[in-house]
Amino acid sequence: MKLFLSRSLLTLATLAVVVALPDAQAEExxxxxxxxxxxxxxxxxxxxxxxxxxxxxxxxxxxxxxxxxxxxxxxxxxxxxxxxxxxxxxxxxxxxxxxxxxxxxxxxxxxxxxxxxxxxxxxxxTRARVIIYAKGVIDPDQVKTYGDLANPRLKGKVCSRSGSHPYNLSLMASIIAHHGEAEAEQWAKGVVANFARAPKGGDTDQIRAVAAGECAVAVSNTYYLARLMRSDKAEDRKTMDKVGVVWPDQQGVGAHINxxxxxxxxxxxxxxxxxxxxxxxxxxxxxxxxxxxxxxxxxxxxxxxxNPALEALGKFKADSLPVASLAMYRAKAQIIFDRAGYR
CATH class of the missing domain: 3.40.190.10 (Periplasmic binding protein-like II)
Incomplete structure (x- = not known):
């Protein structure tokens, strides 16, 4: 009887292993x-x-x-x-x-x-953070760099999303990496002084605001622009007809890449x-x-x-700053934006 029980238990144990194997393999x-x-x-x-x-x-x-x-x-x-x-x-x-x-x-x-x-x-x-401007209102030569966004001649003309948004934090981190904290803070204060309104909305909202005349200049990630360019909606096509795109800092470090x-x-x-x-x-x-x-x-x-939209946007010089540097200055970027009143 004991021998029979032992053999039965062994058989059950073997079956359990066999049954378990497919589950383990499926899990992998x-x-x-x-x-x-x-x-x-x-x-x-x-x-x-x-x-x-x-x-x-x-x-x-x-x-x-x-x-x-x-x-x-x-x-x-x-x-x-x-x-x-x-x-x-x-x-x-x-x-x-x-x-x-x-x-x-x-x-x-x-x-x-x-x-x-x-x-x-x-x-x-990757996606680049580019400058958007209102055609017929802004000369694109006036906004060839991110630094130009702080120029007093753009007072009351700049739209932006929140300074606490990661897209803008990464841009600020790149500015800190290239130019140092003091110059970065001066730039942030200059941009705030040029706001047409308090920061709000996303990148698409900034593009639409420029097209609608609410402001004349903004920044946006390129894939939002490409999305509007490829849209079947007449409203989106009209929006893109009213705005121009500048690849920033092409004579310097290149456009910021996220x-x-x-x-x-x-x-x-x-x-x-x-x-x-x-x-x-x-x-x-x-x-x-x-x-x-x-x-x-x-x-x-x-x-x-x-992708016809990416082809239409053309070739550009991209900033080769290591992504690790963006990480390094992320916290400092938020501190600077807060001090500048870039909410």
Missing amino acids: KVLNLYSARHYQTDEALYEGFTRQTGIKIKRIEGKEDELLERIRNEGAYSPADVLLTVDAARLSAAHELGLFAPVTSPTLEKRIPANLRTGDWFSFS VSGGGVLKHAPHREAAVRFLEYLASDQAQRYFADGNNEWPVVAGIKID
Whole structure:
């Protein structure tokens, strides 16, 4: 009887292992993605990864600060493998919270330029912060640099989104890196003195405000412009007919570049899949998705894109400042904006 029970228990244990194996294998084919990118075109991006690898993406979307807080609260029990978000300031915030794990990948190091990656997060697309002006109201030669936005001749003519927004914090961080804190603060005060109204809205709102005559100059990330340029709405086309675009600082350091990127999280349960996903985002196929689908520039050199809006915006000199420098001066940028009254 004892022998029979022992053999039965052994058989049951063996069956349990056999049954458990498919579940374990299935679990390895999953990637848990926390994303602050809310673009429909990214669906094709994720589907492409699953087709290539067989790894299913389980996605949780949310606002940047909410996701960072969630990951921090989940701690070692977090199911998240990868965080994707936009803006270097936000990515650096995740780094400062200790949420990312270091990643060593020859593929990422080879394909992504050194100035667009750090030890634990990587840029996968870029967008430039350009100057928008009202045609027939502003001579584009008057706004050839970011510094020109502080010129008193633009008094009452500048629109802006909040100084606490990460896009503007990253721009200010680049100004600090290039020109120092004193000059950066002087610039911020000059821009505030030129405001046509209190900062509000997003980049698209600034473009529309310039077109409507509420102000004459603003700054915007390029993918908002490209979105309006590709729109089927007559209102959007009229807006773009009324505004011009200047690539700033082309005789100097070049136009400020912001990024969309991500990293592997410290407690990622599927680390191998997470690294494979980042490497996929640097592939030719994924890089084309970023450009053709969401109007962002690829970070990988030599990618052939098919986006008439990006082609119409033309070639430009981009600031090669390392994204790590943007992270370094993020907190100082907020302090300077606050002192200048750039709310």
